[in-house]
Amino acid sequence: MRTLKLTIAYDGTRFVGWQRQTEGVSIQGLLEAALGRFEGGPVVVHGAGRTDAGVHALGQVASAIVGCGHEPAAILKGLNAQLPPDVRVLSVHEEDAAFHARFSARAKTYRYLVRNGPLASPFERGLAWHVPEPLDVTRMQAAAAVLCGTHDFAAFQSSGSTVATTQRTIRSSVVTTSSAATACSPSAGVAGLLLSYEVTGDGFLRHMVRAIVGTLIDVGRRRLSPEVMVSLVEGGSRAAAGATAPAHGLFLVRVDYD
Amino acid sequence: MRTLKLTIAYDGTRFVGWQRQTEGVSIQGLLEAALGRFEGGPVVVHGAGRTDAGVHALGQVASAIVGCGHEPAAILKGLNAQLPPDVRVLSVHEEDAAFHARFSARAKTYRYLVRNGPLASPFERGLAWHVPEPLDVTRMQAAAAVLCGTHDFAAFQSSGSTVATTQRTIRSSVVTTSSAATACSPSAGVAGLLLSYEVTGDGFLRHMVRAIVGTLIDVGRRRLSPEVMVSLVEGGSRAAAGATAPAHGLFLVRVDYD
Numbered sequence: 001m002r003t004l005k006l007t008i009a010y011d012g013t014r015f016v017g018w019q020r021q022t023e024g025v026s027i028q029g030l031l032e033a034a035l036g037r038f039e040g041g042p043v044v045v046h047g048a049g050r051t052d053a054g055v056h057a058l059g060q061v062a063s064a065i066v067g068c069g070h071e072p073a074a075i076l077k078g079l080n081a082q083l084p085p086d087v088r089v090l091s092v093h094e095e096d097a098a099f100h101a102r103f104s105a106r107a108k109t110y111r112y113l114v115r116n117g118p119l120a121s122p123f124e125r126g127l128a129w130h131v132p133e134p135l136d137v138t139r140m141q142a143a144a145a146v147l148c149g150t151h152d153f154a155a156f157q158s159s160g161s162t163v164a165t166t167q168r169t170i171r172s173s174v175v176t177t178s179s180a181a182t183a184c185s186p187s188a189g190v191a192g193l194l195l196s197y198e199v200t201g202d203g204f205l206r207h208m209v210r211a212i213v214g215t216l217i218d219v220g221r222r223r224l225s226p227e228v229m230v231s232l233v234e235g236g237s238r239a240a241a242g243a244t245a246p247a248h249g250l251f252l253v254r255v256d257y258d
Numbered sequence: 259m260r261t262l263k264l265t266i267a268y269d270g271t272r273f274v275g276w277q278r279q280t281e282g283v284s285i286q287g288l289l290e291a292a293l294g295r296f297e298g299g300p301v302v303v304h305g306a307g308r309t310d311a312g313v314h315a316l317g318q319v320a321s322a323i324v325g326c327g328h329e330p331a332a333i334l335k336g337l338n339a340q341l342p343p344d345v346r347v348l349s350v351h352e353e354d355a356a357f358h359a360r361f362s363a364r365a366k367t368y369r370y371l372v373r374n375g376p377l378a379s380p381f382e383r384g385l386a387w388h389v390p391e392p393l394d395v396t397r398m399q400a401a402a403a404v405l406c407g408t409h410d411f412a413a414f415q416s417s418g419s420t421v422a423t424t425q426r427t428i429r430s431s432v433v434t435t436s437s438a439a440t441a442c443s444p445s446a447g448v449a450g451l452l453l454s455y456e457v458t459g460d461g462f463l464r465h466m467v468r469a470i471v472g473t474l475i476d477v478g479r480r481r482l483s484p485e486v487m488v489s490l491v492e493g494g495s496r497a498a499a500g501a502t503a504p505a506h507g508l509f510l511v512r513v514d515y516d
Binding site for chain 2: 009010011056080085086087088090119120121122123125127190191
């Protein structure tokens, strides 16, 4: 048996999320079906991150144990021939038997896009959260920087979650902006800024990135002070943080391994 | 009566094109219906360029003669409230009675996006033409530059077209590239380059930009030499040029008036 590492990009708009469910189309389900045709039998595909419905990936990683003898390049080509155009396998590599996409992951990077201006772009409908009110980006950048380091992120966890610990280590947490009109971007056409929040950490609680973004936007709108982040990561309550930002602005950018 | 100038952005993916047709949804039809509700009666909206099915706009311009007394800002807000999210009115201005979106236009700028790499991005499905073969961009840039000036563009016109003259003046004709991964672009996720061809001219023949792009790609693939452009604009035949590139990579970027 061989262990394969798959790197995958997808537009999450029309899917129920990464994870296989009884109803609706999942990315895991599509990959398992496509890989199962190579294998001639059922295959389980494990993803590094279980992205929710509407969440996208630029570099999701999945692992699968297979018996088939095809070259990785042939598997890559065969999978893409079977998958719909909103899911693309970017690479297939053979790994050690110990490799597991989720348990071997050392860090993940997420990006969240916010269109800030009076109008939503017709080209970003499922890809960026439209926030029409003016945002103070400098305040948001100060608040984002507070999250770096090891903290208790319980205030940014969905209610009802049960995990062993809510402590996580964030390596990088940065808000950047770009103007709407770039030479090669079809996203232009509307005034305003495209804000990008990018965060790298050893792990994330359920809906954590979206709760951070909701809080950053409240800081940008001056509903919360940047200092609120300090108290939130020192044992603050979920209610003291901002609302969970919508799923469709979120991208799983990259998963790092040793 | 007042003459309004509307600037409009749209994702052309699901439309039959700008122009009202007996079947299917057109951008002109949507705007006429939305403006008609302000007017309380039928309104005709004239577009600067009749974009085909699948073609997008970042700055299409339209004119309409109306009797209603609403402020332009109120019309802008009201139109966007009625229109679907893949069509946005960016601005509404009152113009002289002589203004006509099509006949007053002095220049138009189109952009065509090409994803050049082994895989198509899941985020660019309807927005860029995927060309997997390696392209020689320097050859394409040399060929694009030949088009500047006043030439006979009959070789880039759809067969069956009947226009008074096939002479047009091109002010700018440039191929640029950007790498796949930019900080704020969700288009990343695949390797390769995003090529952008941008052309400004006083007017364009039917399918002219797409025929130019098809020819540029054949130059980039080394099926045609860059010098072919010289003979094409000196009375070459349609058959000597490249095939018409698909509609979905094309954007009407801007329309200029005096």
